[in-house]
Protein backbone atom coordinates (compact mmCIF):
# COMPACT_ATOMS: atom_id res chain seq x y z
CA UNK A 1 0.00 0.00 0.00
CA UNK A 2 1.37 3.35 -0.98
CA UNK A 3 1.20 5.62 2.03
CA UNK A 4 3.09 8.50 0.47
CA UNK A 5 0.31 11.04 0.75
CA UNK A 6 -1.62 9.73 3.71
CA UNK A 7 1.09 8.31 5.92
CA UNK A 8 -0.72 9.62 8.98
CA UNK A 9 -3.85 7.70 8.06
CA UNK A 10 -1.83 4.56 7.41
CA UNK A 11 0.00 4.73 10.70
CA UNK A 12 -2.04 2.86 13.32
CA UNK A 13 -0.21 4.84 16.03
CA UNK A 14 -2.09 7.97 15.09
CA UNK A 15 -5.55 6.46 15.02
CA UNK A 16 -8.20 8.80 16.28
CA UNK A 17 -5.64 11.22 17.68
CA UNK A 18 -4.86 12.31 14.16
CA UNK A 19 -8.46 13.17 13.47
CA UNK A 20 -8.47 15.62 16.34
CA UNK A 21 -5.26 17.22 15.24
CA UNK A 22 -4.64 20.44 13.39
CA UNK A 23 -3.94 18.56 10.15
CA UNK A 24 -7.46 17.07 10.06
CA UNK A 25 -8.62 20.04 7.97
CA UNK A 26 -6.35 18.85 5.12
CA UNK A 27 -8.11 15.50 4.75
CA UNK A 28 -10.31 15.20 1.65
CA UNK A 29 -13.01 12.52 1.78
CA UNK A 30 -12.89 11.80 -1.94
CA UNK A 31 -15.13 8.77 -1.88
CA UNK A 32 -18.22 10.91 -1.39
CA UNK A 33 -17.19 13.44 -4.04
CA UNK A 34 -19.18 13.68 -7.24
CA UNK A 35 -17.29 13.43 -10.51
CA UNK A 36 -16.27 16.84 -11.78
CA UNK A 37 -14.62 19.97 -10.44
CA UNK A 38 -14.04 20.76 -6.79
CA UNK A 39 -12.01 23.59 -5.34
CA UNK A 40 -10.35 23.96 -1.96
CA UNK A 41 -8.32 26.65 -0.31
CA UNK A 42 -5.89 26.11 2.53
CA UNK A 43 -3.81 28.49 4.56
CA UNK A 44 -0.24 27.45 5.29
CA UNK A 45 1.30 29.43 8.12
CA UNK A 46 3.69 28.88 11.03
CA UNK A 47 1.18 26.60 12.76
CA UNK A 48 1.07 24.32 9.71
CA UNK A 49 4.84 24.06 9.28
CA UNK A 50 5.27 23.40 13.01
CA UNK A 51 3.57 20.04 12.39
CA UNK A 52 6.57 18.89 10.34
CA UNK A 53 9.75 18.08 12.11
CA UNK A 54 12.82 19.75 10.54
CA UNK A 55 10.68 22.00 8.33
CA UNK A 56 12.88 24.51 6.47
CA UNK A 57 9.89 26.90 6.47
CA UNK A 58 8.83 28.51 9.72
CA UNK A 59 7.00 31.80 9.44
CA UNK A 60 4.89 32.11 6.30
CA UNK A 61 1.64 33.26 4.80
CA UNK A 62 0.82 30.97 1.89
CA UNK A 63 -2.47 30.28 0.23
CA UNK A 64 -2.80 26.87 -1.37
CA UNK A 65 -5.52 26.76 -3.99
CA UNK A 66 -6.40 23.18 -4.96
CA UNK A 67 -8.48 22.51 -8.06
CA UNK A 68 -9.53 18.88 -8.15
CA UNK A 69 -11.19 17.24 -11.13
CA UNK A 70 -12.59 13.83 -10.27
CA UNK A 71 -13.03 11.20 -12.94
CA UNK A 72 -14.09 7.58 -12.55
CA UNK A 73 -10.70 6.12 -11.58
CA UNK A 74 -8.39 9.11 -11.39
CA UNK A 75 -8.28 12.70 -10.21
CA UNK A 76 -6.28 15.54 -11.67
CA UNK A 77 -5.20 18.13 -9.16
CA UNK A 78 -3.83 21.59 -9.84
CA UNK A 79 -2.05 23.02 -6.86
CA UNK A 80 -1.25 26.73 -6.75
CA UNK A 81 0.87 28.12 -3.95
CA UNK A 82 1.00 31.86 -3.48
CA UNK A 83 2.24 34.13 -0.71
CA UNK A 84 5.46 34.57 1.18
CA UNK A 85 7.90 32.70 3.38
CA UNK A 86 10.16 34.34 5.93
CA UNK A 87 13.75 33.99 4.77
CA UNK A 88 17.13 35.61 5.20
CA UNK A 89 17.95 37.90 2.28
CA UNK A 90 20.97 36.64 0.33
CA UNK A 91 22.09 40.21 -0.34
CA UNK A 92 21.88 41.98 3.01
CA UNK A 93 21.07 39.20 5.53
CA UNK A 94 17.93 41.00 6.73
CA UNK A 95 14.80 38.95 7.43
CA UNK A 96 12.48 39.32 4.45
CA UNK A 97 9.07 38.04 3.36
CA UNK A 98 10.18 36.28 0.20
CA UNK A 99 7.29 36.13 -2.27
CA UNK A 100 6.54 32.91 -4.11
CA UNK A 101 4.01 31.71 -6.68
CA UNK A 102 4.17 28.19 -8.07
CA UNK A 103 1.70 25.90 -9.77
CA UNK A 104 1.92 22.10 -9.92
CA UNK A 105 -0.15 19.52 -11.75
CA UNK A 106 -0.62 16.17 -10.05
CA UNK A 107 -2.53 13.02 -10.85
CA UNK A 108 -4.11 10.80 -8.21
CA UNK A 109 -4.89 7.30 -9.33
CA UNK A 110 -6.65 4.48 -7.52
CA UNK A 111 -4.16 1.71 -7.89
CA UNK A 112 -2.07 -0.59 -5.70
CA UNK A 113 1.68 -0.16 -5.78
CA UNK A 114 4.37 2.47 -5.51
CA UNK A 115 4.60 5.43 -7.83
CA UNK A 116 8.01 6.25 -9.32
CA UNK A 117 6.74 9.60 -10.56
CA UNK A 118 6.47 12.29 -7.85
CA UNK A 119 3.56 13.92 -9.71
CA UNK A 120 1.59 10.66 -9.80
CA UNK A 121 0.12 9.63 -6.48
CA UNK A 122 -1.34 6.17 -6.06
CA UNK A 123 -4.25 5.72 -3.70
CA UNK A 124 -5.25 2.34 -2.44
CA UNK A 125 -8.52 1.19 -4.07
CA UNK A 126 -10.06 0.80 -0.60
CA UNK A 127 -9.02 4.24 0.64
CA UNK A 128 -11.94 6.62 1.03
CA UNK A 129 -10.03 9.75 1.96
CA UNK A 130 -6.56 11.21 1.70
CA UNK A 131 -4.65 13.93 3.45
CA UNK A 132 -3.17 16.76 1.41
CA UNK A 133 -1.03 17.87 4.35
CA UNK A 134 2.15 16.01 3.32
CA UNK A 135 1.72 17.00 -0.32
CA UNK A 136 1.20 20.67 0.52
CA UNK A 137 4.22 20.57 2.82
CA UNK A 138 6.49 18.94 0.23
CA UNK A 139 5.43 21.24 -2.60
CA UNK A 140 5.71 24.35 -0.40
CA UNK A 141 9.31 23.37 0.46
CA UNK A 142 9.99 22.74 -3.22
CA UNK A 143 8.62 26.19 -4.13
CA UNK A 144 11.11 28.18 -2.06
CA UNK A 145 13.50 29.77 -4.58
CA UNK A 146 17.16 28.83 -4.23
CA UNK A 147 18.15 32.46 -4.52
CA UNK A 148 16.64 34.40 -1.62
CA UNK A 149 16.54 37.76 -3.37
CA UNK A 150 13.62 39.71 -4.74
CA UNK A 151 13.07 43.18 -6.04
CA UNK A 152 12.15 44.79 -2.76
CA UNK A 153 12.55 48.41 -3.93
CA UNK A 154 8.78 48.86 -4.14
CA UNK A 155 8.03 47.29 -0.73
CA UNK A 156 7.24 49.75 2.02
CA UNK A 157 8.95 49.75 4.42
CA UNK A 158 11.86 48.30 2.50
CA UNK A 159 12.81 45.01 4.17
CA UNK A 160 16.43 45.06 3.06
CA UNK A 161 19.24 46.45 5.12
CA UNK A 162 20.16 49.65 3.27
CA UNK A 163 23.52 50.02 4.98
CA UNK A 164 24.62 46.56 3.88
CA UNK A 165 23.34 47.15 0.33
CA UNK A 166 25.23 50.48 0.17
CA UNK A 167 28.34 48.76 1.43
CA UNK A 168 28.06 45.99 -1.20
CA UNK A 169 27.45 48.55 -3.96
CA UNK A 170 30.55 50.44 -2.84
CA UNK A 171 32.60 47.23 -2.90
CA UNK A 172 31.38 46.51 -6.44
CA UNK A 173 32.31 50.08 -7.47
CA UNK A 174 35.80 49.60 -6.05
CA UNK A 175 36.23 46.31 -7.86
CA UNK A 176 34.97 47.80 -11.10
CA UNK A 177 37.20 50.84 -10.82
CA UNK A 178 40.21 48.62 -10.23
CA UNK A 179 42.73 49.15 -13.08
CA UNK A 180 43.04 45.36 -13.47
CA UNK A 181 39.41 45.34 -14.59
CA UNK A 182 40.10 48.10 -17.10
CA UNK A 183 42.83 45.96 -18.63
CA UNK A 184 40.45 43.00 -18.80
CA UNK A 185 37.68 45.16 -20.24
CA UNK A 186 40.06 46.36 -22.93
CA UNK A 187 41.01 42.81 -23.81
CA UNK A 188 37.31 41.91 -24.06
CA UNK A 189 36.54 44.94 -26.22
CA UNK A 190 39.35 44.24 -28.68
Ligand SMILES: [Zn+2]
Pocket residue numbers: 089090091092093094096159160161
Ligand atom coordinates in the same frame (compact mmCIF):
# COMPACT_ATOMS: atom_id res chain seq x y z
ZN1 LIG B 1 18.16 42.33 1.24
